[in-house]
Amino acid sequence: MSYSPSYPPPHGPPPPGFPASPQPGFHVGSTYPGQSPSFNPPPRSGPSPGGGGASAIETTGAYEGAQFRIAHRDSNSLLSVRLQPGYELKAKPGSMVAMDASVKIKGKMSESIFTGPGEVLVAPETWGDIVPISLDGNATWFFGKESFLAATRDVIRTSKSQGLGKAIFSGEGLFVYQATGRGIVFVQSLGAIVQRQLAEGEQWIVDNGHLVAWTASYKVERIDGGGFLSSSHTDEGLVCRFTGPGIVYIQTRNADTLISWIQDKLPSN
Numbered sequence: 001m002s003y004s005p006s007y008p009p010p011h012g013p014p015p016p017g018f019p020a021s022p023q024p025g026f027h028v029g030s031t032y033p034g035q036s037p038s039f040n041p042p043p044r045s046g047p048s049p050g051g052g053g054a055s056a057i058e059t060t061g062a063y064e065g066a067q068f069r070i071a072h073r074d075s076n077s078l079l080s081v082r083l084q085p086g087y088e089l090k091a092k093p094g095s096m097v098a099m100d101a102s103v104k105i106k107g108k109m110s111e112s113i114f115t116g117p118g119e120v121l122v123a124p125e126t127w128g129d130i131v132p133i134s135l136d137g138n139a140t141w142f143f144g145k146e147s148f149l150a151a152t153r154d155v156i157r158t159s160k161s162q163g164l165g166k167a168i169f170s171g172e173g174l175f176v177y178q179a180t181g182r183g184i185v186f187v188q189s190l191g192a193i194v195q196r197q198l199a200e201g202e203q204w205i206v207d208n209g210h211l212v213a214w215t216a217s218y219k220v221e222r223i224d225g226g227g228f229l230s231s232s233h234t235d236e237g238l239v240c241r242f243t244g245p246g247i248v249y250i251q252t253r254n255a256d257t258l259i260s261w262i263q264d265k266l267p268s269n
Contacts, residue, residue, distance in 0.1 A: 057131045057195060063152050063184050065116065070130050074192040077130040078123050079150060083116025090157075091150040092188075097121040111157075122150055124188040131193050131249065133213060137182045143213035144176060146255070152183035187213050191253030198244025206240050209254035216246025 059070040065087030071078045081089050083103065090111045099105070100118030107113070114120045124130065133141055135155060151157060157179050179185045187193075189212050196204055198216050205223070218240045242248050 057193070059132075061132065061184075063134075066152050066184075068132065068184070068186075070132070070186075074129050075127050076123075077128060077188070078121060079130050079186055080119055080121050081114075081150070082119045083114065085117040087116045088153040089114045089116075089120060089150055090153065090155070091120070091122050092148055095122040095124070095149060097123050122186075124149060124190075126190060128191060128253075129189045129193040129251070130186055131195075133179075133185045133187060133249075135179060135181055135183055135185060137180075139215055141179045141185065141213055141215055142176050143179065143185075143187055144211050147187045147189070147212045148177060148185070149188040150186040151179065154181050155179055155183040155185055156181040157185075185213075187249065189249075189251035189253075190255050190258065191251050194250050194252065196248045196250070198242060198246050198248065200245045202244040204242045204244075204248060206242060206248065206250055207254065208240050209256050210250045210252070211240065212249040212251050214242065214246065214248045216242040216244055216248055218242045 059073060061068060065084035066089060067082040069080050071080070078097065083089055090113055093107060093110070093112050096105070096112065096114075099114065099120045102116075103118035103120055104115045105112060106115075130149060135141065148157065157177055159177055193212055198204060204216075208220070221239065221241055223239055
């Protein structure tokens with residue numbers, strides 16, 4: 001199957017709904033020719049664990065000199081970003097699928113930097129999902145070490161120590177990443193991404209292997225699975241208890257569990 005570019009040539013007019021020149025601020029949910037307007041449901045008010053799921057997450061939009069589209073969500077997700085001249089996109093090393101010959105790339109240990117004009121295609125290492133997170137300069141987002149895919153140029157990404165006890169039990173290593181500033185962060189997952197918005201004081205318990213990104217506070221604790229949660233899946237019942245207000249993104253698959261499943265299927269010597 002041939003790939004059909006989602007944007008016009010680098011020096012052609014922008015898609016309908018996007019500014020003709022770089023503009024400050026967000027333009028999320030803009031549509032393309034023949035595409036229906038994005039669905040934007042009201043905030044979740046009930047206790048449904050799937051609140052704000054896949055249909056509530058915008059997959060097209062723009063920020064300053066970058067226009068993006070996310071295709072094939074929940075399985076074989078692909079992020080395409082059209083960069084205006086001189087605008088930069090930071091991405092996870094090795095995530096590039098393809099790019100226009102007009103795009104320049106330089107690499108660092110922690111990220112690759114693409115400079116427009118032109119389109120860049122990036123994707124996760126395995127089958128999974130991609131969602132954009134908008135940063136307004138006020139909120140701080142935290143995400144797991146495998147969750148970062150790409151970000152617009154003014155997003156600041158740093159590592160944050162969890163403290164020894166939390167690091168040992170959370171499964172995310174000694175550091176988690178945090179994102180601040182203004183712009184868009186694109187996070188990736190294994191499986192589909194589900195969004196949960198927690199009200200003040202509302203709690204949600206998440207297996208740490210399913211965490212993608214969050215703003216809510218949390219603590220790690222042990223629960224008695226009673227056979228319901230296997231020790232290999234939750235490290236003998238260790239989970240993260242989130243407390244609102246805040247947002248939590250989770251992934252529907254767990255990498256460690258998948259690895260164990262594959263190992264069980266391999267023939268023994």
